[in-house]
Amino acid sequence: MTEATPGRLVVPGDLLGTAEEYVPGRGTYESDGRIYAALLGHSRVDPSSRSVSVTALHGIPELDTGDLVLGRIEELKSAMAIVEILAAHPSSRTVPGEPEGTIHVSKVKEGYTESLNDELAPGDLVLAKILDNHPSIKLTTAPPALGVVAAKCQRCHATLELTGRSELVCPRCGNREHRKVSADYGLRMSPETG
Ligand SMILES: [Zn+2]
Structure with a gap:
Protein backbone atom coordinates (compact mmCIF):
# COMPACT_ATOMS: atom_id res chain seq x y z
CA MET A 1 0.00 0.00 0.00
CA LEU A 57 -3.23 21.96 9.50
CA HIS A 58 -3.25 25.35 11.16
CA GLY A 59 -5.03 28.50 10.20
CA ILE A 60 -8.33 26.86 9.34
CA PRO A 61 -10.87 29.59 9.63
CA GLU A 62 -13.94 29.27 11.75
CA LEU A 63 -16.95 30.00 9.67
CA ASP A 64 -18.58 33.24 10.72
CA THR A 65 -21.62 35.17 9.68
CA GLY A 66 -20.71 37.29 6.66
CA ASP A 67 -17.96 34.95 5.44
CA LEU A 68 -17.94 33.82 1.83
CA VAL A 69 -17.62 30.13 1.05
CA LEU A 70 -17.36 27.94 -1.98
CA GLY A 71 -19.77 25.02 -1.89
CA ARG A 72 -21.28 22.30 -4.01
CA ILE A 73 -25.02 21.78 -4.33
CA GLU A 74 -25.75 18.29 -3.04
CA GLU A 75 -29.50 18.14 -3.24
CA LEU A 76 -32.55 20.28 -3.89
CA LYS A 77 -35.53 20.02 -1.56
CA SER A 78 -38.77 21.86 -2.25
CA ALA A 79 -37.83 24.90 -0.17
CA MET A 80 -34.07 24.66 0.22
CA ALA A 81 -30.82 23.53 -1.33
CA ILE A 82 -28.37 21.41 0.64
CA VAL A 83 -24.78 22.62 0.14
CA GLU A 84 -21.54 20.87 0.97
CA ILE A 85 -19.14 23.60 2.08
CA LEU A 86 -15.76 23.02 0.48
CA ALA A 87 -13.60 26.04 1.19
CA ALA A 88 -13.46 29.49 2.61
CA HIS A 89 -13.31 32.25 0.01
CA PRO A 90 -11.11 33.81 -1.27
CA SER A 91 -8.41 32.06 0.75
CA SER A 92 -9.40 28.66 -0.74
CA ARG A 93 -8.47 27.09 2.55
CA THR A 94 -10.38 23.88 2.95
CA VAL A 95 -13.01 23.71 5.65
CA PRO A 96 -12.65 20.69 7.94
CA GLY A 97 -15.40 18.17 8.46
CA GLU A 98 -17.26 18.90 5.22
CA PRO A 99 -19.95 20.95 6.92
CA GLU A 100 -23.31 21.33 5.26
CA GLY A 101 -25.30 24.48 4.86
CA THR A 102 -28.66 25.31 3.38
CA ILE A 103 -29.93 27.95 0.98
CA HIS A 104 -33.58 28.71 1.54
CA VAL A 105 -35.62 29.35 -1.59
CA SER A 106 -36.13 32.97 -0.48
CA LYS A 107 -32.34 33.52 -0.30
CA VAL A 108 -31.33 32.20 -3.72
CA LYS A 109 -31.81 35.46 -5.57
CA GLU A 110 -33.37 38.88 -5.11
CA GLY A 111 -37.13 38.79 -5.46
CA TYR A 112 -39.46 35.84 -5.64
CA THR A 113 -38.19 32.41 -6.64
CA GLU A 114 -40.90 30.03 -7.72
CA SER A 115 -38.76 26.93 -7.98
CA LEU A 116 -35.23 26.18 -6.86
CA ASN A 117 -34.88 24.00 -9.95
CA ASP A 118 -34.83 27.15 -12.09
CA GLU A 119 -31.83 28.56 -10.21
CA LEU A 120 -29.64 25.70 -8.97
CA ALA A 121 -28.85 22.08 -9.79
CA PRO A 122 -27.06 19.30 -7.92
CA GLY A 123 -23.33 19.41 -8.64
CA ASP A 124 -23.21 23.18 -9.23
CA LEU A 125 -20.37 25.03 -7.54
CA VAL A 126 -21.67 28.10 -5.78
CA LEU A 127 -20.18 31.12 -4.11
CA ALA A 128 -22.33 31.90 -1.09
CA LYS A 129 -22.37 34.07 2.01
CA ILE A 130 -23.05 32.82 5.51
CA LEU A 131 -26.17 34.46 6.96
CA ASP A 132 -26.19 32.45 10.16
CA ASN A 133 -23.97 29.73 11.55
CA HIS A 134 -25.98 28.60 14.54
CA PRO A 135 -27.56 26.16 15.04
CA SER A 136 -26.98 25.35 11.39
CA ILE A 137 -25.22 27.13 8.55
CA LYS A 138 -27.63 29.20 6.47
CA LEU A 139 -26.40 30.66 3.20
CA THR A 140 -27.47 33.19 0.61
CA THR A 141 -26.57 33.51 -3.04
CA ALA A 142 -28.78 36.57 -3.63
CA PRO A 143 -26.18 39.36 -4.15
CA PRO A 144 -24.99 39.80 -7.77
CA ALA A 145 -21.47 38.62 -7.03
CA LEU A 146 -22.78 35.39 -5.55
CA GLY A 147 -24.39 32.33 -7.07
CA VAL A 148 -23.32 29.56 -9.39
CA VAL A 149 -19.70 29.80 -10.56
CA ALA A 150 -19.58 26.49 -12.43
CA ALA A 151 -22.32 24.17 -13.67
CA LYS A 152 -22.61 21.07 -15.77
CA CYS A 153 -25.05 20.29 -18.53
CA GLN A 154 -27.87 18.16 -17.16
CA ARG A 155 -27.92 16.17 -20.41
CA CYS A 156 -24.28 15.48 -21.22
CA HIS A 157 -22.25 16.78 -18.24
CA ALA A 158 -20.11 19.18 -20.25
CA THR A 159 -19.30 22.42 -18.43
CA LEU A 160 -21.89 25.04 -19.34
CA GLU A 161 -20.88 28.40 -20.75
CA LEU A 162 -22.53 31.70 -19.94
CA THR A 163 -24.33 33.33 -22.87
CA GLY A 164 -26.54 35.94 -21.23
CA ARG A 165 -27.01 37.38 -17.79
CA SER A 166 -28.21 34.08 -16.40
CA GLU A 167 -28.54 31.82 -19.44
CA LEU A 168 -26.11 28.98 -19.83
CA VAL A 169 -25.50 26.98 -22.96
CA CYS A 170 -23.81 23.63 -23.43
CA PRO A 171 -20.93 23.86 -25.93
CA ARG A 172 -21.30 20.15 -26.72
CA CYS A 173 -25.04 19.48 -27.13
CA GLY A 174 -26.55 22.96 -27.28
CA ASN A 175 -28.75 22.43 -24.24
CA ARG A 176 -29.80 25.70 -22.60
CA GLU A 177 -30.18 26.00 -18.86
CA HIS A 178 -30.91 28.75 -16.39
CA ARG A 179 -29.14 29.42 -13.11
CA LYS A 180 -28.74 32.16 -10.54
CA VAL A 181 -25.21 32.79 -11.74
CA SER A 182 -22.46 34.70 -9.98
CA ALA A 183 -20.93 37.70 -11.73
CA ASP A 184 -17.78 35.55 -11.65
CA TYR A 185 -19.29 32.57 -13.47
CA GLY A 186 -16.65 30.47 -15.21
CA LEU A 187 -13.68 32.43 -13.97
CA ARG A 188 -12.75 30.26 -11.07
CA MET A 189 -12.71 26.56 -11.63
CA SER A 190 -14.57 23.64 -13.07
CA PRO A 191 -16.59 21.32 -10.83
CA GLU A 192 -13.90 18.65 -11.10
CA THR A 193 -11.42 20.74 -9.16
CA GLY A 194 -13.88 21.40 -6.37
ZN1 LIG B 1 -24.80 19.21 -23.03
Whole structure:
Protein backbone atom coordinates (compact mmCIF):
# COMPACT_ATOMS: atom_id res chain seq x y z
CA MET A 1 0.00 0.00 0.00
CA THR A 2 1.12 3.54 -0.66
CA GLU A 3 -1.56 5.54 1.11
CA ALA A 4 0.85 7.32 3.45
CA THR A 5 2.55 9.48 0.84
CA PRO A 6 4.53 12.10 2.74
CA GLY A 7 2.84 15.45 2.96
CA ARG A 8 -0.49 14.30 1.63
CA LEU A 9 -3.43 16.36 2.87
CA VAL A 10 -5.73 14.06 4.81
CA VAL A 11 -9.04 14.46 6.57
CA PRO A 12 -10.26 12.55 9.62
CA GLY A 13 -11.08 8.98 8.65
CA ASP A 14 -8.70 8.81 5.68
CA LEU A 15 -6.92 5.47 5.47
CA LEU A 16 -3.18 5.91 5.96
CA GLY A 17 -2.11 2.28 5.79
CA THR A 18 -2.23 -0.94 7.72
CA ALA A 19 -0.86 -1.74 11.15
CA GLU A 20 1.42 -4.28 9.47
CA GLU A 21 3.11 -1.52 7.46
CA TYR A 22 3.16 1.30 9.97
CA VAL A 23 3.10 2.16 13.65
CA PRO A 24 0.24 4.54 14.47
CA GLY A 25 1.69 7.88 15.57
CA ARG A 26 0.32 11.24 16.65
CA GLY A 27 -2.86 12.37 14.98
CA THR A 28 -3.88 8.88 13.94
CA TYR A 29 -5.94 6.01 15.26
CA GLU A 30 -6.01 2.31 14.61
CA SER A 31 -9.11 0.26 13.98
CA ASP A 32 -9.28 -3.36 12.83
CA GLY A 33 -5.64 -3.36 11.82
CA ARG A 34 -5.92 -0.19 9.76
CA ILE A 35 -4.53 3.23 10.61
CA TYR A 36 -6.65 6.31 9.96
CA ALA A 37 -6.14 10.05 10.21
CA ALA A 38 -7.74 11.58 13.30
CA LEU A 39 -7.11 15.17 12.22
CA LEU A 40 -7.19 17.38 9.18
CA GLY A 41 -3.57 17.86 8.23
CA HIS A 42 -0.60 16.41 6.43
CA SER A 43 0.39 12.78 6.83
CA ARG A 44 4.02 11.85 7.29
CA VAL A 45 5.93 8.62 7.58
CA ASP A 46 9.09 8.41 9.67
CA PRO A 47 11.25 5.95 7.70
CA SER A 48 13.35 4.89 10.70
CA SER A 49 10.50 4.03 13.06
CA ARG A 50 7.93 3.30 10.33
CA SER A 51 5.48 5.41 12.27
CA VAL A 52 2.82 7.35 10.43
CA SER A 53 1.52 10.59 11.91
CA VAL A 54 -0.66 13.54 10.97
CA THR A 55 0.43 17.11 11.60
CA ALA A 56 -2.61 19.31 12.10
CA LEU A 57 -3.23 21.96 9.50
CA HIS A 58 -3.25 25.35 11.16
CA GLY A 59 -5.03 28.50 10.20
CA ILE A 60 -8.33 26.86 9.34
CA PRO A 61 -10.87 29.59 9.63
CA GLU A 62 -13.94 29.27 11.75
CA LEU A 63 -16.95 30.00 9.67
CA ASP A 64 -18.58 33.24 10.72
CA THR A 65 -21.62 35.17 9.68
CA GLY A 66 -20.71 37.29 6.66
CA ASP A 67 -17.96 34.95 5.44
CA LEU A 68 -17.94 33.82 1.83
CA VAL A 69 -17.62 30.13 1.05
CA LEU A 70 -17.36 27.94 -1.98
CA GLY A 71 -19.77 25.02 -1.89
CA ARG A 72 -21.28 22.30 -4.01
CA ILE A 73 -25.02 21.78 -4.33
CA GLU A 74 -25.75 18.29 -3.04
CA GLU A 75 -29.50 18.14 -3.24
CA LEU A 76 -32.55 20.28 -3.89
CA LYS A 77 -35.53 20.02 -1.56
CA SER A 78 -38.77 21.86 -2.25
CA ALA A 79 -37.83 24.90 -0.17
CA MET A 80 -34.07 24.66 0.22
CA ALA A 81 -30.82 23.53 -1.33
CA ILE A 82 -28.37 21.41 0.64
CA VAL A 83 -24.78 22.62 0.14
CA GLU A 84 -21.54 20.87 0.97
CA ILE A 85 -19.14 23.60 2.08
CA LEU A 86 -15.76 23.02 0.48
CA ALA A 87 -13.60 26.04 1.19
CA ALA A 88 -13.46 29.49 2.61
CA HIS A 89 -13.31 32.25 0.01
CA PRO A 90 -11.11 33.81 -1.27
CA SER A 91 -8.41 32.06 0.75
CA SER A 92 -9.40 28.66 -0.74
CA ARG A 93 -8.47 27.09 2.55
CA THR A 94 -10.38 23.88 2.95
CA VAL A 95 -13.01 23.71 5.65
CA PRO A 96 -12.65 20.69 7.94
CA GLY A 97 -15.40 18.17 8.46
CA GLU A 98 -17.26 18.90 5.22
CA PRO A 99 -19.95 20.95 6.92
CA GLU A 100 -23.31 21.33 5.26
CA GLY A 101 -25.30 24.48 4.86
CA THR A 102 -28.66 25.31 3.38
CA ILE A 103 -29.93 27.95 0.98
CA HIS A 104 -33.58 28.71 1.54
CA VAL A 105 -35.62 29.35 -1.59
CA SER A 106 -36.13 32.97 -0.48
CA LYS A 107 -32.34 33.52 -0.30
CA VAL A 108 -31.33 32.20 -3.72
CA LYS A 109 -31.81 35.46 -5.57
CA GLU A 110 -33.37 38.88 -5.11
CA GLY A 111 -37.13 38.79 -5.46
CA TYR A 112 -39.46 35.84 -5.64
CA THR A 113 -38.19 32.41 -6.64
CA GLU A 114 -40.90 30.03 -7.72
CA SER A 115 -38.76 26.93 -7.98
CA LEU A 116 -35.23 26.18 -6.86
CA ASN A 117 -34.88 24.00 -9.95
CA ASP A 118 -34.83 27.15 -12.09
CA GLU A 119 -31.83 28.56 -10.21
CA LEU A 120 -29.64 25.70 -8.97
CA ALA A 121 -28.85 22.08 -9.79
CA PRO A 122 -27.06 19.30 -7.92
CA GLY A 123 -23.33 19.41 -8.64
CA ASP A 124 -23.21 23.18 -9.23
CA LEU A 125 -20.37 25.03 -7.54
CA VAL A 126 -21.67 28.10 -5.78
CA LEU A 127 -20.18 31.12 -4.11
CA ALA A 128 -22.33 31.90 -1.09
CA LYS A 129 -22.37 34.07 2.01
CA ILE A 130 -23.05 32.82 5.51
CA LEU A 131 -26.17 34.46 6.96
CA ASP A 132 -26.19 32.45 10.16
CA ASN A 133 -23.97 29.73 11.55
CA HIS A 134 -25.98 28.60 14.54
CA PRO A 135 -27.56 26.16 15.04
CA SER A 136 -26.98 25.35 11.39
CA ILE A 137 -25.22 27.13 8.55
CA LYS A 138 -27.63 29.20 6.47
CA LEU A 139 -26.40 30.66 3.20
CA THR A 140 -27.47 33.19 0.61
CA THR A 141 -26.57 33.51 -3.04
CA ALA A 142 -28.78 36.57 -3.63
CA PRO A 143 -26.18 39.36 -4.15
CA PRO A 144 -24.99 39.80 -7.77
CA ALA A 145 -21.47 38.62 -7.03
CA LEU A 146 -22.78 35.39 -5.55
CA GLY A 147 -24.39 32.33 -7.07
CA VAL A 148 -23.32 29.56 -9.39
CA VAL A 149 -19.70 29.80 -10.56
CA ALA A 150 -19.58 26.49 -12.43
CA ALA A 151 -22.32 24.17 -13.67
CA LYS A 152 -22.61 21.07 -15.77
CA CYS A 153 -25.05 20.29 -18.53
CA GLN A 154 -27.87 18.16 -17.16
CA ARG A 155 -27.92 16.17 -20.41
CA CYS A 156 -24.28 15.48 -21.22
CA HIS A 157 -22.25 16.78 -18.24
CA ALA A 158 -20.11 19.18 -20.25
CA THR A 159 -19.30 22.42 -18.43
CA LEU A 160 -21.89 25.04 -19.34
CA GLU A 161 -20.88 28.40 -20.75
CA LEU A 162 -22.53 31.70 -19.94
CA THR A 163 -24.33 33.33 -22.87
CA GLY A 164 -26.54 35.94 -21.23
CA ARG A 165 -27.01 37.38 -17.79
CA SER A 166 -28.21 34.08 -16.40
CA GLU A 167 -28.54 31.82 -19.44
CA LEU A 168 -26.11 28.98 -19.83
CA VAL A 169 -25.50 26.98 -22.96
CA CYS A 170 -23.81 23.63 -23.43
CA PRO A 171 -20.93 23.86 -25.93
CA ARG A 172 -21.30 20.15 -26.72
CA CYS A 173 -25.04 19.48 -27.13
CA GLY A 174 -26.55 22.96 -27.28
CA ASN A 175 -28.75 22.43 -24.24
CA ARG A 176 -29.80 25.70 -22.60
CA GLU A 177 -30.18 26.00 -18.86
CA HIS A 178 -30.91 28.75 -16.39
CA ARG A 179 -29.14 29.42 -13.11
CA LYS A 180 -28.74 32.16 -10.54
CA VAL A 181 -25.21 32.79 -11.74
CA SER A 182 -22.46 34.70 -9.98
CA ALA A 183 -20.93 37.70 -11.73
CA ASP A 184 -17.78 35.55 -11.65
CA TYR A 185 -19.29 32.57 -13.47
CA GLY A 186 -16.65 30.47 -15.21
CA LEU A 187 -13.68 32.43 -13.97
CA ARG A 188 -12.75 30.26 -11.07
CA MET A 189 -12.71 26.56 -11.63
CA SER A 190 -14.57 23.64 -13.07
CA PRO A 191 -16.59 21.32 -10.83
CA GLU A 192 -13.90 18.65 -11.10
CA THR A 193 -11.42 20.74 -9.16
CA GLY A 194 -13.88 21.40 -6.37
ZN1 LIG B 1 -24.80 19.21 -23.03
